[in-house]
Amino acid sequence: MSGAVLRADASWAADSTRVVREILAQPIVPGDIVPLADYLALPANRRGAIGVWLAADSEPAQIAPFATELALIAIDFPAFKDGRGFSIATLLRTRYGFTGDLRAIGDVLIDQLFYMRRVGFTSFALRADQDPGAAVAALRTFSDVYQASVTQPLPYFRRRAAHGARP
């Protein structure tokens, strides 16, 4: 589903952003998602409609000063087995106060979606070959979880009492 991203609520949203992997000579236009270094180099008055993407080895603290004004931060997964993005997402959400759209880009496969959603990703630019139906189902793999994470800050042992009556 090109031109669309899956959202954490299992809906699909049209998407006209462009991930600029490397800025060469082309102008940056609104809707672009640019590398962290290029974003930091932008004059303040141009940052408005521009998004930023973080590489797996980036320090999310660097984007912290802009966390409240950014509408979109993307985190790149260079390979689906590379889990650094899960920690970066957790830090952006729990430590640096980012509340905008957090998007997974790169090698994003449906079998990572459940965990990605839990660490605070709100949209997923799936790799082109992924099955949209299976992707939606994957978001609902587990009905509940043991440990705390971004989307469920209380571990089950702090919620158990409320669930106690369940069969």
Place this chain on the structure above:
Amino acid sequence: MYRYDAFDHRIVQERVAQYRGQLERHLAGKLSEDEFRPLRLQNGLYIQRHAPMLRIAIPYGLISAEQMRKLAHIARRYDRGYGHFSTRQNLQFNWIKLEETADILAELASVSMHAIQTSGNCVRNITSDEFAGITRDEIVDPRPLAEILRQWSTFHPEFAYLPRKFKIAVSGSREDRAATAFHDIGLFALRSPEGEKGFRVSVGGGMGRTPVIGTVIRDFLPWQEYLNYCEAILRVYNRYGRRDNIWKARIKILVRALGGEEFARQVEEEFAHLQGGPSTVPDAEYERVAAHFEPFDYETDLADTIDLRGDKPFARWVERNVREHRVTGYRAVVLSLKKTGTAPGDATAEQMDVVADWSERYGFGELRVTHEQNLVLPDVRVDQLYALWKDARAAGLATPNIGLLTDIIACPGGDFCGLANAKSIPIAKAIQHRFDDLDYVYDLGEINLNISGCINSCGHHHVGHIGILGVDKDGSEWYQVSIGGADGSDAAHGRVAVGKILGPSFAADEVPDVIEKLIGVYVARREDDERFIDTVVRLGIDPFKQGVYGSRPGKNESALAEAA
């Protein structure tokens, strides 16, 4: 032991459904082998030399009679009638059909078992002391803490795609029977001077290509904070551990690169944000879980003396295979899976069934799996030991060799494992045959002999008093022998050490001779009742080297390997 509630059952069943979907997509060609691999691995499924291998978790080594019978059933129905207990307290089936793996996981789920995170680059099965809860040297019962950690690590969303596998061990006794110094995180439970429970935390221990003794980064961590502290360690590792080279990806390499102090500083900095947060474990949760491990309804006023009946073989077995118990009139019994001629750690379906029966007849329906690849009946009444011994002897499970030379730890090796450079099982069998005289082996006293078929070290050769490592040299199998390793248990008085390589490696048929020569040096030089390991420590390796190689050079000088 811990019994699943409705919540735990639901999670495991949902996991089965998830895996079934992934398997179907894979079989239908919609999920490539590359993409299926990490998913199947996190469900314990390897593709091996002959067939897929399924590794089933036995959390901290505790298993019920019902669960053991289920393993027997799976062995019969889906495998070739046997299974292999591993050095990580897991059970491996070596002849599984890929198409049936989801059905097997469903069978396991029906008895509160799973294969979750028994492989892959994630937090693996938590291991612990096989005598937890029944031993007299216990400071803190590690089982509830291991169970809470199991739940916390199960499907942890942030730590499912780590640079490499991650092993946590929990120990709670004076004697460290869980080799905590050789784990990615070692949690050694103790009490503060005020009597509070806590952990000494070490990181970056491990075997593998680069054996390292863990670095203590916290002398005392209040137990309530241990999930937060593990999260801090894992976050630092997940972000900064190397991913460019599989041989440099374990946490030990990061700890070494940063230095223990700097690594500890980064962990503490991260921990400062988490301390006291929602994942701090409340007393109520500890008590809820601990209630599952409350002592059984032991009989009181039992006599504590074992009547040896003048039966020498029985007395020998009592001495080697029967261990103290904190309740008067009870003992823990180690059932040896090291009978000469069988692969170390292998058990047949019939043996699994029969030990399940014994756990009910001679106990409370519970068993333990040890990292030395034996089974334990934890609660046997003293007056039933003789009857149990007769049963165990008939079933081939009463070899009185626990802790002795023939109680060999061995990985499945090249007969099964796709990673192995060399076979392990035939080497173990050849050594057992060579030392088949029980009286002689008994007189030699405690010797840990560990065999790994490759540098991944599943057979823990680095910590064997004698370690044997299979190496590949121009396509043929060679064996490197080391001595002086020790895992931190009382077998070497708590000593923790990586074995030293003796010299050039040997062909398979030379190995029993080499062991015999090592033993010859020991017997000639030992003082009083000195153990083998103590003689090695006292003399150093030179006399042993001399005894094995004499003045002639080894056959295969160039295979002198790489383990440093």
